[in-house]
Amino acid sequence: MSEKALHRFVQPVGVPGRRLLHHIPLRFVRKKVTGGGSRSVNQEIPLIPFIDFLLCIVLFLLASFSASGELPIDKSIKLPNAENVIDMTDAPMCAITGTQILVDGSPAGSTRVIEEANRLQRVEELFNILKNKRELWKQLNPGKDFPGVIVLQVDRKVQALVVKSVFQTAAFAGYPNVSFMVGRLGKN
Amino acid sequence: MAGIDTGGGHGGKRSTNHEIPLIPFIDFLLCLVAFLLVTAVWSQMARINADARVPGPPQNDEPKDPPKEKQLHVEMKGAEKFQLVWKEGNTVVNTIDLDRKQVPVGDQGDFRFPDLAKKISDEWNANGAHRAATDAKLDQAVLHTDNSTPFADVIAVIDAIYTPHRDLTWGGKTEKVAAFNVTFAVN
Numbered sequence: 261m262s263e264k265a266l267h268r269f270v271q272p273v274g275v276p277g278r279r280l281l282h283h284i285p286l287r288f289v290r291k292k293v294t295g296g297g298s299r300s301v302n303q304e305i306p307l308i309p310f311i312d313f314l315l316c317i318v319l320f321l322l323a324s325f326s327a328s329g330e331l332p333i334d335k336s337i338k339l340p341n342a343e344n345v346i347d348m349t350d351a352p353m354c355a356i357t358g359t360q361i362l363v364d365g366s367p368a369g370s371t372r373v374i375e376e377a378n379r380l381q382r383v384e385e386l387f388n389i390l391k392n393k394r395e396l397w398k399q400l401n402p403g404k405d406f407p408g409v410i411v412l413q414v415d416r417k418v419q420a421l422v423v424k425s426v427f428q429t430a431a432f433a434g435y436p437n438v439s440f441m442v443g444r445l446g447k448n
Numbered sequence: 449m450a451g452i453d454t455g456g457g458h459g460g461k462r463s464t465n466h467e468i469p470l471i472p473f474i475d476f477l478l479c480l481v482a483f484l485l486v487t488a489v490w491s492q493m494a495r496i497n498a499d500a501r502v503p504g505p506p507q508n509d510e511p512k513d514p515p516k517e518k519q520l521h522v523e524m525k526g527a528e529k530f531q532l533v534w535k536e537g538n539t540v541v542n543t544i545d546l547d548r549k550q551v552p553v554g555d556q557g558d559f560r561f562p563d564l565a566k567k568i569s570d571e572w573n574a575n576g577a578h579r580a581a582t583d584a585k586l587d588q589a590v591l592h593t594d595n596s597t598p599f600a601d602v603i604a605v606i607d608a609i610y611t612p613h614r615d616l617t618w619g620g621k622t623e624k625v626a627a628f629n630v631t632f633a634v635n
Contacts, residue, residue, distance in 0.1 A: 307470055314477040321484035340603040341558045344610035344626060345494035378595075380634065411495060414599045416557075421595035423602065428634045431500035438632070439495035442603060445553065 340416040341443035349439065351409040352393055354386070356418050356426055363389045371422045380421065383429045390433035410435040496606055498591075498632040518577055520568070520628065522609060523592045524548075524601065530564055534575060544571070550604070558600070565608035572612045572627050581615040581622060589628040606630050 284290040336357045355362040361369040361383060369383040390410070397406060410430050414423055427438055516537040523531040529548055534541040546567055550559040568589075578585045589609045593602055612627040 307474070311470070311474060311477065314474065314481060317481050318477060318484065321481065321488060324488065325484060339493075340600040341554065341556065342494070342496050342603055342607040343560075344607050345496050348493055348495055380595075416598065416600035416603075418599045419595060420593045420597040420599065420602055423599055424595070424632075424634045427498075427500050427632060431634075436500045437497070438500055439497050440603060440606075442494055442496050443556075444492045444494045445558065 337413050337415045338417075339413065339441060339443050341445040343445045345442055345444055348441070349409060349411070351407070351411045351439070352390070352435075353411050353413060353441075354390075354426065354430065355413040356422060357415055358418065361386055361426060363393075371418065374422050374425045375419065378421070380425055380428060382432060383425060386426065386429050387433050390430060390435060394434045406434065407437065408435050409437045409439065411439045411441050413441045496603065496610065498606060498630045500632060500634060517588065518575060520571065520575075520587065520589045520609075521592060522564075522568070522589060522605060524594060524597055524605060526594070530561075530605075532567065532571060534571070542575075559604055561604055561608045564605065565611040568609055568628075569612040576612075576614075576627060579614060579627075581617045584616065584618070586625070586629040587627055588631060590631045590633050592633045602632075606632075 281293045282290065284293065337355060353364055354368070355365075356371060359371055360367060361371060363386065366389070368386040368389050374381060374383070394406060394408075412423070412426065412430075430436075430438060516539075518541065519535050521531075521533040521535055523533065525531050527548065530546040532544040532546065534543075544567065546564060549561070549563050551562055552559045572587065576587050578587050591602070591605060591609065593605075609628050609630050610626040613624045614627045615622050616625045
């Protein structure tokens with residue numbers, strides 16, 4: 261069977277493309293009426309550099325991503341600010357609110373007891389928790405020197421007597437290097 | 449868009465050219481960027497160091513006659529004054545009284561003691577023992593406070609003590625460090 265005979269059975273689906281005025285047989289007329297070979301108005305968006313840029317941002321954000329979220333600061337604590345500060349370090353956190361002493365979020369004593377006694381004293385609960393933490397660290401890191409660093413988050417209104425008592429307790433428990441957590445104040 | 453062209457696909461076979469679906473990929477990346485930006489932590493927290501000076505049990509290897517070094521004792525005398533005392537061991541070398549003028553900073557109730565910071569800087573420039581960049585040891589300052597002093601005042605004074613800075617060469621690199629190491633006197 262010839263190709264011409266089969267033509268009427270072929271589905272009327274053609275190659276997509278321009279149709280309007282393309283059937284004019286004279287080439288120079290067709291060229292004029294269909295746009296005359298001028299620059300196409302279609303533009304290719306440069307997607308590859310855009311994807312490269314996005315990938316760079318994603319990699320940077322993934323590298324700086326912290327699954328544990330922000331540093332755990334007790335909501336009832338209003339920290340003071342300071343100018344001459346250094347970056348935070350990874351160490352046990354001891355929070356002193358108006359009424360409570362917390363170590364990594366767990367209660368470790370009361371500030372009321374110290375205030376009522378009105379004298380410097382060792383906080384036994386805090387001492388035991390810190391001592392246990394130190395011994396656990398030594399078991400996990402045998403042969404290494406214990407850094408003895410603790411970070412205190414202290415509310416700005418807490419009396420120095422409470423801070424001194426916690427400070428002394430921490431030092432007795434093997435944490436003589438104390439850092440106070442503060443907000444970063446811009447230098448004038 | 450983007451595609452992989454292997455040049456095949458002739459002879460009635462299925463074409464081996466493929467179009468990579470870039471639009472969903474870009475959508476995914478944009479979602480990822482938005483999520484990571486929202487969950488990013490821009491922390492403004494920092495720390496300020498202090499050693500503890502507490503009485504401890506006597507140690508066997510403790511030197512009998514430790515070298516006496518000058519130390520700057522900063523005493524918060526009531527609500528009116530500071531007293532700066534240079535001591536060598538238990539010997540008082542020099543005493544300076546200073547009015548306690550606090551200057552408010554920011555809108556969160558913070559304040560500074562610029563006069564104290566300036567005086568401590570001047571004192572360190574005049575009497576500091578460890579000023580060479582190659583000297584790894586820092587001068588020692590000891591802070592004494594009343595029991596009733598609010599913690600914000602303690603931090604403002606420690607901040608003032610950390611104001612003077614000096615060069616320190618460590619491992620071939622020189623960087624600026626605080627001139628004093630602060631000890632918080634507990635007794």
